[in-house]
Amino acid sequence: MSELNRVVIPIGPQHPSLKEPGCFTVTLEGEKIVDAVVGIGYNHRGIEKACESRNYTQVVYLLERICGICSHTHTTAFCQGVEELAGVEIPKRAAYIRVLVAEIERLHSHLLWLGVAAHEIGFDTMFMYTWRDREAVLDILAEIGGNRVNYAINTIGGVRRDIDDSLKQDILKMTDALEEQVKYYRELALTETTLAARLAGIGKLSREDALKYGAVGPVIRASGVDFDIRTVDPYAVYGEIPFKVITDTHADIFGRTVVRVLELLESIEIVRFCIKNMPDGDIVAKVPRRIPAGEVISRTEAPRGEDIHYIRSNGTEIPDRVRVRAPSEANWHAMRHMLLGQYLADVPITIAAIDPCFSCTDRAVVVKSGRETEFMDWAQLRQYSIEWYKKKGIDVTSIKMPERRRYF
Amino acid sequence: MSNEEAIIQRLVEKFDILKDRLHFQRSKRIFSDFLTREEFETVLPYVRDEMGFNRASHVVGTDEGEDLGFIYLLTNDDGVILALKEKAPKSNPKIKALTGDYPSLEFHERELVGLFGAEVEGLPAGPPYPLPDGWPEGNYPLRKEWNPEYFDNRTMSYNPPVEAEEKEAEQSE
Numbered sequence: 387m388s389e390l391n392r393v394v395i396p397i398g399p400q401h402p403s404l405k406e407p408g409c410f411t412v413t414l415e416g417e418k419i420v421d422a423v424v425g426i427g428y429n430h431r432g433i434e435k436a437c438e439s440r441n442y443t444q445v446v447y448l449l450e451r452i453c454g455i456c457s458h459t460h461t462t463a464f465c466q467g468v469e470e471l472a473g474v475e476i477p478k479r480a481a482y483i484r485v486l487v488a489e490i491e492r493l494h495s496h497l498l499w500l501g502v503a504a505h506e507i508g509f510d511t512m513f514m515y516t517w518r519d520r521e522a523v524l525d526i527l528a529e530i531g532g533n534r535v536n537y538a539i540n541t542i543g544g545v546r547r548d549i550d551d552s553l554k555q556d557i558l559k560m561t562d563a564l565e566e567q568v569k570y571y572r573e574l575a576l577t578e579t580t581l582a583a584r585l586a587g588i589g590k591l592s593r594e595d596a597l598k599y600g601a602v603g604p605v606i607r608a609s610g611v612d613f614d615i616r617t618v619d620p621y622a623v624y625g626e627i628p629f630k631v632i633t634d635t636h637a638d639i640f641g642r643t644v645v646r647v648l649e650l651l652e653s654i655e656i657v658r659f660c661i662k663n664m665p666d667g668d669i670v671a672k673v674p675r676r677i678p679a680g681e682v683i684s685r686t687e688a689p690r691g692e693d694i695h696y697i698r699s700n701g702t703e704i705p706d707r708v709r710v711r712a713p714s715e716a717n718w719h720a721m722r723h724m725l726l727g728q729y730l731a732d733v734p735i736t737i738a739a740i741d742p743c744f745s746c747t748d749r750a751v752v753v754k755s756g757r758e759t760e761f762m763d764w765a766q767l768r769q770y771s772i773e774w775y776k777k778k779g780i781d782v783t784s785i786k787m788p789e790r791r792r793y794f
Numbered sequence: 795m796s797n798e799e800a801i802i803q804r805l806v807e808k809f810d811i812l813k814d815r816l817h818f819q820r821s822k823r824i825f826s827d828f829l830t831r832e833e834f835e836t837v838l839p840y841v842r843d844e845m846g847f848n849r850a851s852h853v854v855g856t857d858e859g860e861d862l863g864f865i866y867l868l869t870n871d872d873g874v875i876l877a878l879k880e881k882a883p884k885s886n887p888k889i890k891a892l893t894g895d896y897p898s899l900e901f902h903e904r905e906l907v908g909l910f911g912a913e914v915e916g917l918p919a920g921p922p923y924p925l926p927d928g929w930p931e932g933n934y935p936l937r938k939e940w941n942p943e944y945f946d947n948r949t950m951s952y953n954p955p956v957e958a959e960e961k962e963a964e965q966s967e
Contacts, residue, residue, distance in 0.1 A: 430925065435942060470820075599897050696854045711851060
């Protein structure tokens with residue numbers, strides 16, 4: 387086919403497979419992709435610049451809002467970096483709580499991905515199953531931190547909230563119920579032929595290419611590389627927790643699905659281990675407001691992969707430079723390579739398979755005119771949306787909803 | 795001797811210029827002092843091809859006053875991060891693109907161009923990242939002298955207050 391027959395299609399920034407903006411310009415020959423350009427940056431909010439004018443404690447809250455899905459991992463990376471600069475060791479109980487929340491966060495993030503991926507391939511039953519199960523995990527996170535996302539557990543020197551015995555029991559009940567479901571998903575992922583037929587051989591990324599393009603997280607582990615910061619560079623108390631790094635050699639979206647489903651089971655075991663072995667004691671250590679001058683590189687394993695924070699202090703209360711290399715930022719580089727040679731119909735699932743995260747949760751603030759800002763709380767936001775729909779002629783309050791069922 | 799100390803020793807033996815300029819901060823972390831472009835380009839091929847630092851996680855841009863700093867986070871198979879630093883004056887902020895050797899740096903190098911105003915020689919053409927279309931030229935938000943308070947995001951223009959002396963000069967004209 388000659389070059390004259392090539393068609394260039396910009397997909398995005400309003401994107402069919404994601405609720406976040408990204409532009410993928412694909413060049414097609416017939417249905418096949420022969421070139422692809424990834425355009426991102428639509429959600430750049432200048433968080434790093436903002437960090438340079440706020441003190442360390444304020445920065446924690448800012449970084450919590452980088453991502454609504456894995457907010458805890460960013461604050462963990464930042465807090466442990468600052469603690470390293472300050473030479474502070476956090477209490478062991480705090481380290482256990484950090485790991486516990488991190489793994490519950492991984493559960494909710496992987497379940498979310500499983501639902502999105504199922505939706506992209508038209509398997510909406512699985513989408514609804516996984517998101518129903520994810521509700522139980524979000525309920526637990528809300529119980530721990532008071533919010534479904536941005537649970538604000540971390541603070542510099544430890545954690546802000548303790549976990550009592552009744553909460554421990556709730557968490558264990560949730561993991562028991564969830565384990566049963568995840569085992570079902572494991573069976574589904576490994577034996578359901580339609581799933582394998584749709585996902586196998588799509589979004590190929592060989593081991594060599596995964597290393598070359600710097601892929602991280604489940605993407606690189608599905609290409610057969612056992613790279614997981616929890617074992618490569620253990621932080622918090624991961625060094626004393628027994629768990630298996632899940633890898634797979636399919637090197638395609640099928641492999642990425644298997645890795646994430648099996649990681650769910652590992653995370654459940656880590657949660658149980660934390661509950662069982664959490665020592666008594668304080669949950670926060672004292673850290674000076676002024677952080678000694680120096681620089682540090684802090685790494686965590688986010689649900690999407692390696693999260694790197696570079697922090698430099700100039701000896702004051704305000705950081706001199708904070709740089710966050712979030713995992714999705716690393717996985718974009720392999721995207722063009724994964725798209726080449728694919729069919730157009732495989733674009734949504736291929737993009738969704740790296741579990742991309744641009745950023746989110748900018749919904750609770752309404753900017754009025756000019757520089758004046760008005761904040762809305764949940765009740766006001768809910769009321770606002772009801773009124774908005776009423777103006778369109780839809781009265782959502784007249785719809786009778788069944789009472790929500792708790793799954794634990 | 796730890797793995798990290800062995801890496802430092804091997805590099806210092808190979809390159810005199812690195813003597814006392816590599817620091818073993820803690821397990822899995824080695825930091826270098828800032829190197830000039832020439833020094834950096836002398837050391838890098840050996841670090842990449844002979845020392846096994848075949849993955850680049852990131853390049854962090856920094857503002858060093860008169861200079862721009864570039865901190866390359868290179869990783870080997872053991873997960874050791876070597877933070878190799880390069881410096882270039884703001885008046886002539888030219889560095890060589892490493893995207894050819896480390897494709898994982900492409901977006902990060904574009905970011906150095908957009909946010910710091912670095913000239914990355916050899917960076918393949920592509921959409922700017924991460925600033926929006928229509929961003930005014932010559933505005934590099936992560937340089938320390940750039941103050942977000944003077945930026946008007948409705949008109950996309952940067953309007954720093956005119957210094958008193960400049961005002962007087964304008965009036966006298």
